[in-house]
Amino acid sequence: MYPKQREENAAMQEFDHLDVTHTIDLTDPPAVCNAVCELLGKEDAAIDRSLISRAFEVFSSLYAGTLPGYHGCETLYHDMQHALDVTLACARMQAGHECAHASSGRLGAGRLALGVIVALFHDAGYIRRRQDRRCWHGAQYTLHHVARGGRLLSHFLTQEGHGDWARRAVKLIHFTGYEIPLEQIRLDDPLDQRLGHLIGTADLIAQMADRVYLEKCRDYLYEEFELGGLTKRRHADGSIEVLYDSSWDLLSKTPAFYAGMVKKRLDADFRASYRFVEPLFGGANPYIEAIERNMGYLQQVLDEGRLHELLRRQPEPVLAPGTPGN
Template identity: 30%
Template sequence: MDDKDIYCILQIDCPEDVLKEVRIICSMISSEFDFAPVETVFMTVLRLFNGTYPGYRACNTKYHDLRHTTDVFLAMARMIHGGVIDNMTFSYRHVMLGLISALFHDTGYIQENHDTEGTGAKYTSTHVQRSMDFIKRHGTEHGLSYDEIVEGQAMILCTNPFVDISGITFPSEEVESLGKMLAVADFLAQMSDRIYLEKLLYLYHEFKEGKVPGYKSEVELLQKTICFYEFTENRIQSLSEEVDRLLRLHFASRWNVNENLYDIAKEKQKAYLHKILKHPDPLKFLKRGGVVEDIFG
């Protein structure tokens, strides 16, 4: 497959089209699946990121933006579908909860109305806990029980790359499997993005505001991303040895493509990063999305 075909399937720009695709995937999981609770949360998250949800400001982080959240939501649905094909057992409520947790997983970057200093990037180090607090605060108004909120928090906690997931107390094996899937979806959605390398420049500025040490410039972040690829590959392997198979099963069932398109896209980005880092000014090779112009003018 060429790049155009890969990204035509892999990435969906319009949020409403993402919702439509996830609805189709859920109908493939089961014709009896009640999608309404997921759609309700999806619309809440749209309002939240767009600044029309009561009590909150619009999203102002350009790396951890609405597009990233909808990408994770879609990747999560695809993995769950692959799991169901592979005879993994999930209740309808847990499938729903896994998708809702994906939608809520980065709400910790959103500032409340009274919080007018800086951007949500200042919460980089605490955003996972803040996202867990968000689902606790707003879960019941979206039909979640107390137990489901606790389960959703456990899933969201898995997205912290520095947390030892083996040390998390999961209410059930289902929740553990879904939490690990969400952690993987978070990685894959970022690193398969066609403008991932460009968006890393935004991530540098989020890290700078969030006081994340270790990066003195955008180029240094690009250089250290090589090591991050190794870290994520090891992390994904430790979380789930079945990721590749589950995604192949999904893409074969949905699109008649017997490949893991996330892995293909990720490897293309990795190869291009290696290529541009051989040049003294790698930034001049990052031309997609208008990111370089947005940052440097």
């Protein structure tokens, strides 16, 4: 590879680690923390910046493998960049929500802080404990990672003097997964329900708007699905149904997954909460626009039969702060 080409590739990979607006470095937890605190502080001056900063510190140590008792991030799709991307998207929707509501309908400083903390730790359940003898890779916890993350989140909040938030947090994190049907997540306050919709929406729109989403599905997500037992389904009669037989098969089924399950979840289950980012962008929605570009391009290359040929980016996972590929 020529030096100029290497420089161009390096520049493109750096670009891949920016958020959907190309303004925030998603390999830099302090940068995301500052952006989140600035966004939310404008809407509610009572926001607990110190608690949010502490959450980012613990999160960074957890993913880097320096938090006592934990291995660090091993999942290349559900990496640190994804968690930071989701947290930023959640903060943006929360800020837009507060802009759009009078005092009686606002989430308030406590919920704003809780929302970003749940978003930040929503995939912490993929990270193994040091004494783990059950699994050798974090992706093997795919089917149970939400509940595991809830336990870690509850511990963090209790340690930080917010044990009264822990029960809500354990319920809110389930809006990002499929371990509990959404209709079975019981929250007493409608504002907590709305907060869950924002967190769940952030998880979906951030990952699917990622500039390298398609390549990450190809290179990383299928492997996680294999390790987590999601590529096959065993029926009651003992027969085995193959859901995805390769990373290319997973990609080929992604347009239908988006048009069916994802859009229903976003528009109906989460009540189009993604629209709360629009006050921040003059009525535009950079996340939905990026998702539509990704899905449009994927459908185009599938129609042309050029899937192998036209997906040529090489994504780099972010397993620890500031270190793509670790």
